[in-house]
Amino acid sequence: MRAQIAALMVTVAGITAGLAAPASAATVTDETGAVACTAVANHPCVWQEKDGGGGVVGVAQVSAADPAHLTLVQVEVRTQRTWGxxxxxxxxxTTVQAGFAKAVTPRVVTSDLTIVCATGGPLLDVTQRVTTCTNPF
Structure with missing residues (x-):
């Protein structure tokens, strides 16, 4: 039960941070051209791509408020075998680049409950990094 509450709180925190963040500098699109989410400075944009065979790929990107600084983005595909x-x-x-960084996980094939989480922000300032997750699917 605590894991369910924690997952819900992480999701709500990601949504709240996205709503409270400043206007976007860029809109993110996936390989099909559909808008996945809006990129906000120092806040990771995270989404998952599913295929018909049960595979999941986690994708995240973040842009820095200052394009001259190194930006970190780490994305994870997490699975949960049993509810709770x-x-x-x-x-x-994980990717570290100046200004803009994007990371893509290897494909994970599973029938378990899946969530994709990303942490992103300035490489040298841990206090400004933000973690956000997708809803479990």
């Missing part, structure tokens, strides 16, 4: 059980990282990817 622990979330286990099945795949992850």
């Amino acid at each position: 059980g622990p979330w286990v990282t099945a795949a992850s990817a």
Whole structure:
């Protein structure tokens, strides 16, 4: 039950931070051209792409408020075998680049409950990094 509440709180925090953040500098699109989410400075934009075979790819990107500074983005595909059980990282990817960073996980094939979480922000200032997650699916 605590894991369910924690997952809900992480999701709500991500939505709240997205609503409270300043206007977007760029709109993010996936490979099909559909808008996945809006990029906000130092706030990761995270989404998942599913395929017909049960595979999931986690994608996240973040743009820096200052394009000259190094930006970190880490994305994880997490699975939960049983409802209320622990979330286990099945795949992850990390990118560090100046200004804008994007990370894509390897494809994870599972029938378990899945969530994609991303942490992003300035590389040298941990206090300004933000973590956000998708809803479990």
